[in-house]
Amino acid sequence: MMNKTTKWILWSVLLVFLIIYPLVFGIYYTNVFVTFAIAALYAVAIQMLLGFTGFLSFGHAMYFGVGAYGTAIALVHIKGLPLIVSVLFGFASALLLALVMAPLVVRLSVTAFAMIHMAFGMLAYTLALKLRNITGGEDGIGAFPIPPLRIPGVFSIDMTDPTNFYYFAMVILGVSIWILWFVTKTPFGCLMVGIRDNANRIDYLGFKLPQTKAVLYLLVGGFAGIAGSIFALFQNLISAMELYIMHSFIQIMQIMVGGIGSFFGPILGAGVFAVLEELTSRYTQRVELVIGLILILVIMYFPTGLIGMYHHFKTRFFTRQAD
Amino acid sequence: MSILETKELSHDFKGLWALRNVGLQVKEGERHAIIGPNGAGKTTLFNVITGTYVPSKGNVFFKGNDVTKAKPNEMVRLGMGRSFQITSTFSRLTAFENIRMAVLSKRGIRFNLFKQVDKMNDVTEETDAILKRINLDGERDIPASALSYGKSRSLEISMALATDPDIVMLDEPTAGMSRDETHTAVELVRRLTEGKTTVIIEHDMDVVFSLADRITVLHHGEILAVGTPGEIEKNQEVKDAYLGEMEV
Numbered sequence A: 001m002m003n004k005t006t007k008w009i010l011w012s013v014l015l016v017f018l019i020i021y022p023l024v025f026g027i028y029y030t031n032v033f034v035t036f037a038i039a040a041l042y043a044v045a046i047q048m049l050l051g052f053t054g055f056l057s058f059g060h061a062m063y064f065g066v067g068a069y070g071t072a073i074a075l076v077h078i079k080g081l082p083l084i085v086s087v088l089f090g091f092a093s094a095l096l097l098a099l100v101m102a103p104l105v106v107r108l109s110v111t112a113f114a115m116i117h118m119a120f121g122m123l124a125y126t127l128a129l130k131l132r133n134i135t136g137g138e139d140g141i142g143a144f145p146i147p148p149l150r151i152p153g154v155f156s157i158d159m160t161d162p163t164n165f166y167y168f169a170m171v172i173l174g175v176s177i178w179i180l181w182f183v184t185k186t187p188f189g190c191l192m193v194g195i196r197d198n199a200n201r202i203d204y205l206g207f208k209l210p211q212t213k214a215v216l217y218l219l220v221g222g223f224a225g226i227a228g229s230i231f232a233l234f235q236n237l238i239s240a241m242e243l244y245i246m247h248s249f250i251q252i253m254q255i256m257v258g259g260i261g262s263f264f265g266p267i268l269g270a271g272v273f274a275v276l277e278e279l280t281s282r283y284t285q286r287v288e289l290v291i292g293l294i295l296i297l298v299i300m301y302f303p304t305g306l307i308g309m310y311h312h313f314k315t316r317f318f319t320r321q322a323d
Numbered sequence B: 001m002s003i004l005e006t007k008e009l010s011h012d013f014k015g016l017w018a019l020r021n022v023g024l025q026v027k028e029g030e031r032h033a034i035i036g037p038n039g040a041g042k043t044t045l046f047n048v049i050t051g052t053y054v055p056s057k058g059n060v061f062f063k064g065n066d067v068t069k070a071k072p073n074e075m076v077r078l079g080m081g082r083s084f085q086i087t088s089t090f091s092r093l094t095a096f097e098n099i100r101m102a103v104l105s106k107r108g109i110r111f112n113l114f115k116q117v118d119k120m121n122d123v124t125e126e127t128d129a130i131l132k133r134i135n136l137d138g139e140r141d142i143p144a145s146a147l148s149y150g151k152s153r154s155l156e157i158s159m160a161l162a163t164d165p166d167i168v169m170l171d172e173p174t175a176g177m178s179r180d181e182t183h184t185a186v187e188l189v190r191r192l193t194e195g196k197t198t199v200i201i202e203h204d205m206d207v208v209f210s211l212a213d214r215i216t217v218l219h220h221g222e223i224l225a226v227g228t229p230g231e232i233e234k235n236q237e238v239k240d241a242y243l244g245e246m247e248v
């Protein structure tokens, strides 16, 4: 077990890294990092559902998308909307959708849950395409005003500056990931893994399954929405493409590559995908092909993902020493 | 006064009547055994009482309330604990985490998203005390799936008791055990259920006669006889239907 000091040192190193990153790597890689961090929060949120509680969803792009549209539409229609409030709009939109969906899905079996999300995901995608006067259809909503981060009379920070936006995004995404991590450590987190292992026993210990799943569902939807909201602000554009089913699959692939049971696996997976995309796009247009191949290799040889691979080699290393 | 009572309880599995007009009465404080040959409907009776199924006909009363339609989690909150014939623990969680889940429920900690569970010292202490009582303190951090069969059955039994229920329903706690393991398990059950209303399904006649205050005999979904171990031993109908069959 890591002791407290090592832990604090590691966290400080990470913090310093995050602070100096844009100064060292320049604007291009700063933007790459923001893209990665958005994917990381999105994947971590999905992991709460998939890895911790055992529910696969093929449709969570709709929460990401609704969060993004919520923020974009609010910024288009409300003049002078503060930045934080625009993020809250995204969060609330996703939460509202989850609130409507929850009663429909919390009593479903694992398979039905996956399928109904696929169906609703497709529906959301189609609606985003068709409801042109709200969503802008294929073109989406772009070039909406990005408000500065400010407290009137105290400070005002321009958010169209990539470095400034990087720090803003890191705080929002970092705090969100921390909140989700904390939840996994609470009694509610125990319930989540309990449901994954043996939902019947959870019922037979006196816990209400549908209600517990509903709370989790709201949490996951809401935080996927925050990831979407930051995405919209970052790109200054949101289109129906973000709701396409591929954007529900990618997170699941990132989770599988990173490690399906672990909290930090999805972050690692999102990182691997970001690096791969960066590297392969220099040489080929077929980024998906490369990623697909890697996924197949991982699933064949390391079904527990990179985190599992790490534990595997660690144990082997230590056993050999013991021989 | 019966703490648990069923009235004309019947259950139909698509044409197969697994229970017919069962009127079970369990008195407060007694150990009540349910015996009967394979397929007699014992587990189905438990399932209907504890809320896995709503019975096709009849009613279940617990502490004077009609709980015929109550769900498992509602029954637990009313004070009923249950163990399963086929071990039903959290296989990937450690023995400690398994018991802790029950302790959290007992303490009504169900939706806490604001405090780390590791920092709830009273929960940890109570969980460790239970592990010690069931001789699993040595296996505290081992996943339930890696426990020996006997130990995993101990875990199963104590999950039913760790919520501190007023009545505990044990479905064949010694199922699949060797002689030695059975002996240990029976002593554990005896110790843990001392003074607590207990309904126990059990095949081993020696165990039944040594543990139970009263016995209900089920046969083809019907109650064949009810009585003290002495009465049941002498009952000719039971001998013909059940004890005879056992020897086949």
Ligand SMILES: Nc1ncnc2c1ncn2[C@@H]1O[C@H](COP(=O)(O)OP(=O)(O)OP(=O)(O)O)[C@@H](O)[C@H]1O
Binding pocket: B013, B016, B018, B036, B037, B038, B039, B040, B041, B042, B043, B044, B045, B085
């Ligand atoms: N879910 C179910 N669907 C259909 N039939 C069932 C179901 N559960 C049990 N049965 C049938 O109901 C009858 C009673 O089964 P039950 O499991 O209650 O018996 P039991 O007395 O517990 O037997 P054992 O001693 O083998 O555990 C059996 O004929 C069984 O096949």
Ligand SMILES: [Mg+2]
Binding pocket: B042, B043, B044, B085
């Ligand atoms: Mg049975």
